[in-house]
Amino acid sequence: MNESEYQALIEASWRRSLTDDEQARLDAWLRTHPEAHNEWESESALNRLLDQLPDVPVASNFTARVLRAVERESAVVARNESVFDRVKQWFSRPAPRVAWALLIAGLLGFGYHQHQTNVRGEMAKGLSVLANVAALSDPAVLQDFEAIRRLAQSAPGDDEELYALLQK
Amino acid sequence: MLRVKQGDCGAFEELVEKYKQPVMNMVYRTLPDATEAEDLAQHVFLQVFKSAHRYEVSAKFTTGLFTIARNLCLNEIRRRSRHPAQSLDETFADDDEQPIRQAEDLRTFSPPDSLLHGELEAKVEEALAELPEKQRTAILMCRGDEFSYEDIAEVLDCSVSATKSLIHRGRETLKQKLKPYLKTGAWKEK
Numbered sequence: 001m002n003e004s005e006y007q008a009l010i011e012a013s014w015r016r017s018l019t020d021d022e023q024a025r026l027d028a029w030l031r032t033h034p035e036a037h038n039e040w041e042s043e044s045a046l047n048r049l050l051d052q053l054p055d056v057p058v059a060s061n062f063t064a065r066v067l068r069a070v071e072r073e074s075a076v077v078a079r080n081e082s083v084f085d086r087v088k089q090w091f092s093r094p095a096p097r098v099a100w101a102l103l104i105a106g107l108l109g110f111g112y113h114q115h116q117t118n119v120r121g122e123m124a125k126g127l128s129v130l131a132n133v134a135a136l137s138d139p140a141v142l143q144d145f146e147a148i149r150r151l152a153q154s155a156p157g158d159d160e161e162l163y164a165l166l167q168k
Numbered sequence: 169m170l171r172v173k174q175g176d177c178g179a180f181e182e183l184v185e186k187y188k189q190p191v192m193n194m195v196y197r198t199l200p201d202a203t204e205a206e207d208l209a210q211h212v213f214l215q216v217f218k219s220a221h222r223y224e225v226s227a228k229f230t231t232g233l234f235t236i237a238r239n240l241c242l243n244e245i246r247r248r249s250r251h252p253a254q255s256l257d258e259t260f261a262d263d264d265e266q267p268i269r270q271a272e273d274l275r276t277f278s279p280p281d282s283l284l285h286g287e288l289e290a291k292v293e294e295a296l297a298e299l300p301e302k303q304r305t306a307i308l309m310c311r312g313d314e315f316s317y318e319d320i321a322e323v324l325d326c327s328v329s330a331t332k333s334l335i336h337r338g339r340e341t342l343k344q345k346l347k348p349y350l351k352t353g354a355w356k357e358k
Contacts, residue, residue, distance in 0.1 A: 014335060016313050042343050045350040049292055050311050052285075055189050056196040059206060063184045066213045070180065073214060 001029050006036065013047055172220045180220075184213050187230070191237050194308055197296060198241040208244060212237045230314060234323045238305060245301075288349060295345040302326075303338030310335050 009026050012018060018026060030037050059065070090096055171179035191212055196205040215236045223232075296304055302324055309320045321331040343350065 011332065014310050014339070042350055043339075046339060046343055046346070047311075049288075049346065049349070050307070052289075053292060054289060056192045056202070056205070058188050058192045058209075062188050062192075062206065062210070063181060066184050066188075066210050067177070067181060069210060069214050070177070070217050073218065 001025050005029075006033075010040070010043055013043060172217070172223075180217060183216070183229075187233060188213075190314070191233065194234065194237055194305065195241055197293070197304065197308060198238075198301065199244055200293075200297060204244075208240055209237070212240055215240070228319060231319045231322050234309065234315075238323055242301070291346060291349060292342075295342050298345070299338050299341060303334045303341070306331055306334040307338045307342070 006026070006029050009018065009022055009029075012022065026040070030040060091100075172183065188209065192205060192209045195209045195212070196202065199205050199208060212233070216233060219232075219236075223229075296307070299307070306320055306324060309315045309323065310317075315323075317328045317331055321328045324331060324334070326334075
């Protein structure tokens with residue numbers, strides 16, 4: 001047996017008791033490798049400790065409670081299914097079908113009408129902007145627009161300075 | 169499980185009877201409160217019933233069962249961290265009409281034995297409770313021949329080598345914490 005086989009036996013011992021054959025091979029390994037003795041001792045002690053952990057007490061009516069919960073759940077599902085079936089049946093009749101078709105057609109028609117109204121409104125806005133542009137005076141009037149605009153931006157002190165210069 | 173899928177309630181009852189103990193052991197050691205653990209264990213089986221129609225023969229039932237159990241436990245732990253004062257009973261309010269749990273303690277020890285084993289059990293439970301959730305679940309699922317390392321890896325949603333590493337690290341921590349008991353051989357007394 002080699003080291004990896006020894007490790008495999010340790011891993012096997014984590015899950016179950018070793019078979020007689022495995023135990024014999026392990027004992028043989030431990031005789032030739034006394035340094036591994038302590039490790040195996042603690043491993044097997046921990047295994048026993050974990051094996052001895054008691055089961056958590058379970059209520060004697062646990063299964064009955066689970067079954068009752070399942071019954072309740074099934075009843076809810078059945079109720080939902082029956083509601084769904086009724087709705088399906090209602091839809092399968094001709095009158096509701098026609099009513100739904102008319103409602104959907106009406107909604108679509110209304111939506112289309114609203115869309116057309118919006119498009120026409122946008123077009124009217126565009127036309128009014130164009131009309132304003134057409135109403136503007138001759139572009140030659142705007143020739144000195146930039147110079148006039150700058151005049152308005154000059155500081156008040158500039159005018160007084162210019163006035164003083166002109167008086168001299 | 170195939171019978172349950174076909175709507176056989178008797179088969180479901182058999183499943184609950186067979187697996188209630190391992191599920192309770194796992195849930196209780198993740199949420200150490202007997203009443204809440206039992207409520208949660210019931211929800212585990214309810215989930216199993218609800219998802220029975222999706223069951224495929226290729227899937228191992230116990231792996232699915234423990235995956236559901238672990239996920240519900242993790243959800244509950246997350247819920248508790250968000251709402252620390254809220255009881256599980258409030259969440260599963262439709263269980264209010266259920267009768268009070270009837271637990272039966274079948275263990276009978278003479279007083280000195282019960283003291284010794286009581287202390288030892290408490291120490292082991294304490295050491296287990298202090299382990300990270302994945303290490304604890306891996307170690308608990310590892311004991312017994314029910315689950316292969318592949319099954320445990322599937323439940324924990326990690327690789328087989330990572331699972332073995334989790335078990336190894338968890339066991340090393342347990343050995344450190346329980347060293348005095350392992351050395352004195354107190355465990356041999358039982």
